[in-house]
Amino acid sequence: xxxxxxxxxxxxxxxxxxxxxxxxxxxxxxxxxxxxxxxxxxxxxxxxxxxxxxxxxxxxxxxxxxxxxxxxxxxxxxxxxxxxxxxxxxxxxxxxxxxxxxxxxxxxxxxxxxxxxxxxxxxxxxxxxxxxxxxxxxxxxxxxxxxxxxxxxxxxxxxxxxxxxxxxxxxxxxxxxxxxxxxxxxxxxxxxxxxxxxxxxxxxxxxxxxxxxxxxxxxxxxxxxxxxxxxxxxxxxxxxxxxxxxxxxxxxxxxxxxxxxxxxxxxxxxxxxxxxxxxxxxxxxxxxxxxxxxxxxxxxxxxxxxxxxxxxxxxxxxxxxxxxxxxxxxxxxxxxxxxxxxxxxxxxxxxxxxxxxxxxxxxxxxxxxxxxxxxxxxxxxxxxxxxxxxxxxxxxxxxxxxxxxxxxxxxxxxxxxxxxxxxxxxxxxxxxxxxxxx
Amino acid sequence: xxxxxxxxxxxxxxxxxxxxxxxxxxxxxxxxxxxxxxxxxxxxxxxxxxxxxxxxxxxxxxxxxxxxxxxxxxxxxxxxxxxxxxxxxxxxxxxxxxxxxxxxxxxxxxxxxxxxxxxxxxxxxxxxxxxxxxxxxxxxxxxxxxxxxxxxxxxxxxxxxxxxxxxxxxxxxxxxxxxxxxxxxxxxxxxxxxxxxxxxxxxxxxxxxxxxxxxxxxxxxxxxxxxxxxxxxxxxxxxxxxxxxxxxxxxxxxxxxxxxxxxxxxxxxxxxxxxxxxxxxxxxxxxxxxxxxxxxxxxxxxxxxxxxxxxxxxxxxxxxxxxxxxxxxxxxxxxxxxxxxxxxxxxxxxxxxxxxxxxxxxxxxxxxxxxxxxxxxxxxxxxxxxxxxxxxxxxxxxxxxxxxxxxxxxxxxxxxxxxxxxxxxxxxxxxxxxxxxxxxxxxxxxxxxxxxxxxxxxxxxxxxxxxxxxxxxxxxxxxxxxxxxxxxxxxxx
Numbered sequence: 023x024x025x026x027x028x029x030x031x032x033x034x035x036x037x038x039x040x041x042x043x044x045x046x047x048x049x050x051x052x053x054x055x056x057x058x059x060x061x062x063x064x065x066x067x068x069x070x071x072x073x074x075x076x077x078x079x080x081x082x083x084x085x086x087x088x089x090x091x092x093x094x095x096x097x098x099x100x101x102x103x104x105x106x107x108x109x110x111x112x113x114x115x116x117x118x119x120x121x122x123x124x125x126x127x128x129x130x131x132x133x134x135x136x137x138x139x140x141x142x143x144x145x146x147x148x149x150x151x152x153x154x155x156x157x158x159x160x161x162x163x164x165x166x167x168x169x170x171x172x173x174x175x176x177x178x179x180x181x182x183x184x185x186x187x188x189x190x191x192x193x194x195x196x197x198x199x200x201x202x203x204x205x206x207x208x209x210x211x212x213x214x215x216x217x218x219x220x221x222x223x224x225x226x227x228x229x230x231x232x233x234x235x236x237x238x239x240x241x242x243x244x245x246x247x248x249x250x251x252x253x254x255x256x257x258x259x260x261x262x263x264x265x266x267x268x269x270x271x272x273x274x275x276x277x278x279x280x281x282x283x284x285x286x287x288x289x290x291x292x293x294x295x296x297x298x299x300x301x302x303x304x305x306x307x308x309x310x311x312x313x314x315x316x317x318x319x320x321x322x323x324x325x326x327x328x329x330x331x332x333x334x335x336x337x338x339x340x341x342x343x344x345x346x347x348x349x350x351x352x353x354x355x356x357x358x359x360x361x362x363x364x365x366x367x368x369x370x371x372x373x374x375x376x377x378x379x380x381x382x383x384x385x386x387x388x389x390x391x392x393x394x395x396x397x398x399x400x401x402x403x404x405x406x407x408x409x410x411x412x413x414x415x416x417x418x419x420x421x422x423x424x425x426x427x428x429x430x431x432x433x434x435x436x437x438x439x440x441x442x443x444x445x446x447x448x449x450x451x452x453x454x455x456x457x458x459x460x
Numbered sequence: 461x462x463x464x465x466x467x468x469x470x471x472x473x474x475x476x477x478x479x480x481x482x483x484x485x486x487x488x489x490x491x492x493x494x495x496x497x498x499x500x501x502x503x504x505x506x507x508x509x510x511x512x513x514x515x516x517x518x519x520x521x522x523x524x525x526x527x528x529x530x531x532x533x534x535x536x537x538x539x540x541x542x543x544x545x546x547x548x549x550x551x552x553x554x555x556x557x558x559x560x561x562x563x564x565x566x567x568x569x570x571x572x573x574x575x576x577x578x579x580x581x582x583x584x585x586x587x588x589x590x591x592x593x594x595x596x597x598x599x600x601x602x603x604x605x606x607x608x609x610x611x612x613x614x615x616x617x618x619x620x621x622x623x624x625x626x627x628x629x630x631x632x633x634x635x636x637x638x639x640x641x642x643x644x645x646x647x648x649x650x651x652x653x654x655x656x657x658x659x660x661x662x663x664x665x666x667x668x669x670x671x672x673x674x675x676x677x678x679x680x681x682x683x684x685x686x687x688x689x690x691x692x693x694x695x696x697x698x699x700x701x702x703x704x705x706x707x708x709x710x711x712x713x714x715x716x717x718x719x720x721x722x723x724x725x726x727x728x729x730x731x732x733x734x735x736x737x738x739x740x741x742x743x744x745x746x747x748x749x750x751x752x753x754x755x756x757x758x759x760x761x762x763x764x765x766x767x768x769x770x771x772x773x774x775x776x777x778x779x780x781x782x783x784x785x786x787x788x789x790x791x792x793x794x795x796x797x798x799x800x801x802x803x804x805x806x807x808x809x810x811x812x813x814x815x816x817x818x819x820x821x822x823x824x825x826x827x828x829x830x831x832x833x834x835x836x837x838x839x840x841x842x843x844x845x846x847x848x849x850x851x852x853x854x855x856x857x858x859x860x861x862x863x864x865x866x867x868x869x870x871x872x873x874x875x876x877x878x879x880x881x882x883x884x885x886x887x888x889x890x891x892x893x894x895x896x897x898x899x900x901x902x903x904x905x906x907x908x909x910x911x912x913x914x915x916x917x918x919x920x921x922x923x924x925x926x927x928x929x930x931x932x933x934x935x936x937x938x939x940x941x942x943x944x945x946x947x948x949x950x951x952x953x
Contacts, residue, residue: 203634205634220630220631225504225505225506225526227526227528374635374636375635376634376635377634377635377636378634378635378638379612379631379633379634379635379636379637379638380507380612380638381507381508381509382507382508382509382510382549382552382553382611382612383509383548383549383552385552385612385635385636385638386552386553386555386556386636387552388635388636389556389591389635389636390555390586390588393588393589394588397588410585414585417545417548417551417552418552420520420521421509421512421521421545421548421549422509423506423507
């Protein structure tokens with residue numbers, strides 16, 4: 023592959039080490055190693071260096087850090103929404119990581135969960151929360167153990183408790199293990215689940231920052247978002263903004279899956295060229311296969327064709343401009359020999375299974391989309407079906423409590439639109455096969 | 461700061477209290493916004509996504525039920541994109557609905573049907589097999605549940621959580637497998653269960669007491685007041701006027717009395733109204749006679765006795781007008797006040813209250829009766845289990861006004877056998893009880909559904925009944941009988 027032009031010419035991914043600094047370090051999960059690499063210095067700076075909660079919020083705002091769970095909402099601004107009035111407030115970490123193709127949060131816990139705990143403590147100080155939870159996906163056995171271990175170590179070392187580092191700041195932390203539902207990764211669905219209810223998103227207003235967990239002001243942050251906070255506090259907003267683009271600051275973990283030579287979790291500055299990432303960092307497709315399409319931000323992100331990724335960069339704005347989204351940073355690579363009809367059916371199966379069933383358009387629509395896609399796969403499709411799928415999907419968008427319905431509709435609209443010819447071929451080949459058998 | 465906001469809906473201006481939703485403003489204005497899950501007596505769920513409206517300045521359509529009305533807001537409920545949203549919301553509701561209207565008891569009062577005619581009328585694009593779910597589930601003594609018909613609006617779940625606080629119901633599973641049901645090994649067991657059938661917008665919950673008995677389009681409703689207890693819930697009483705047959709009661713909203721609900725006990729208040737449950741004509745010494753003849757016999761007796769030899773036994777189930785007519789006529793005819801007793805069932809705990817609507821005083825007009833006593837200068841003696849006061853009165857003629865709703869008098873048979881002991885017992889009431897057979901005279905009376913009098917509830921709220929034509933045309937109300945008595949006595953003077 024020729025070297026592509028990009029603002030990062032000559033720099034390798036290994037240079038961007040904010041979240042993956044401990045990669046390859048022996049015994050990286052221990053508190054000792056974490057402290058050797060500057061761990062808990064940020065907390066000390068906040069608590070003992072005279073930073074007020076507003077100072078923390080302003081610094082995070084200035085860094086341009088945005089939510090890494092998928093929506094990309096500015097983190098400092100989110101923290102600023104919490105009312106200053108006294109009373110119980112909660113900071114919850116969304117560690118439900120359920121977006122298909124995503125495995126970045128567990129990578130953080132695998133490297134060192136203290137990054138998350140320190141970031142969480144700083145966030146809790148900023149919003150005035152004395153209690154926080156890590157909401158963990160039930161299947162993450164290792165991650166659950168690592169988080170629990172890190173919390174225990176933090177208590178033992180005096181980073182958690184009633185009088186943290188002797189400053190009088192009080193904070194308690196616990197893990198909560200979910201029962202495995204995609205929708206519990208939606209912030210209000212997560213809050214419902216944490217409250218012991220069925221994991222279903224809540225109606226807004228009221229917004230969680232005003233009335234969330236147990237009716238109290240609540241902030242839900244992604245693991246990756248919080249894990250970046252200590253570095254930002256230590257190095258300053260300007261240092262963080264040196265990475266990424268003007269509107270998409272910093273680095274982001276990208277998970278690549280599909281038949282690439284070197285799949286895995288990569289830390290890259292936002293604005294990194296997608297094509298370079300796939301073909302240089304990840305070594306291109308196995309066996310020199312041709313690229314057909316890329317789902318750039320997890321299952322809910324509308325698909326991009328090979329032509330569309332020629333020049334696109336991996337940041338919130340560029341992806342939004344191409345009608346898709348950065349999402350969780352899960353890049354799913356689809357090679358030439360995979361039918362997009364099967365891709366659609368596969369995705370629709372996922373969304374049908376995971377719709378919470380609360381809002382009618384989503385509950386009924388996701389099932390309907392699956393049935394229609396399955397009909398096509400089973401050779402019962404006919405011209406016009408792909409358009410009908412896109413049409414039904416369009417009526418599911420913007421009509422529900424949470425954005426799950428939009429997420430399901432994204433691929434159901436983009437795949438039939440962008441790969442209409444594959445659907446036509448599919449009807450034809452199935453008809454031919456049927457005639458041959460008849 | 462003003463606590464009112466003015467907004468416009470379809471260019472019509474409306475002012476509502478701050479904090480109201482668009483839905484509430486639309487209701488006030490009389491603009492209909494289609495909805496399933498929203499119910500004014502329950503919390504907001506916002507799940508049916510049917511009540512979409514356009515709000516100027518907002519990029520997406522909003523749900524009217526949970527969007528706060530704000531000053532100067534411009535709302536549109538009729539533009540083509542809103543109509544398209546309504547049509548599609550309905551389509552999504554119907555793709556897995558069984559469409560078994562011909563055998564569904566809800567047909568005729570089904571919101572899916574109504575809205576299909578109002579905002580639907582499309583050709584369905586659904587060509588796949590529907591999701592199948594459990595049907596005809598026995599969920600308690602009063603209701604049958606068809607989970608396939610359910611549109612998962614969650615009204616019933618919220619009713620159980622918020623009104624009766626029994627939390628028997630939940631929505632189980634997710635996606636299009638989401639199914640309404642009771643928690644394991646639990647049944648709907650409370651005195652408000654029929655409200656679930658009322659608030660269910662479709663035929664998922666149907667009432668065992670009503671299903672398959674009558675198509676709803678044959679029924680006419682009368683706005684009246686429930687006689688089942690001293691709360692006096694406002695109700696609609698449903699009668700098939702061709703058959704003169706009553707089938708059911710449903711609550712009618714009155715924020716000051718019963719809100720949106722009524723109890724299951726009240727729902728039975730149609731049973732005693734139909735011909736088969738009633739005394740059709742007067743019985744004098746066990747012989748059927750005309751009202752004229754019966755009243756003549758009473759008139760003759762009244763002439764021969766003095767006021768202190770006449771006893772009146774009242775129950776608090778008659779109207780103010782009935783009490784007034786009885787007492788004033790007797791005072792005039794007897795030139796004195798008869799002895800007045802109030803009879804209550806010995807098991808009654810009048811102060812009991814279930815915390816929702818149902819009261820231990822099973823008489824609808826205790827307050828009204830007491831008011832009339834005061835007005836007429838009467839001080840009654842209480843008969844409750846102990847009838848010795850009546851016996852020692854040694855009356856020559858005893859006029860007994862029995863309870864119309866006998867369910868509130870579980871010891872009725874025992875009490876009736878005591879009344880037989882008095883000389884010349886005249887019983888005004890509809891009872892078919894064996895013990896009443898030995899009474900001197902039994903006068904059938906109109907039931908609450910046939911009267912237009914007044915009940916005063918426990919809280920002092922006076923409410924008018926609305927009269928339907930009587931099931932037996934010769935049967936009159938107590939007030940009418942006493943007006944007749946008065947005339948007859950004067951004629952014979």
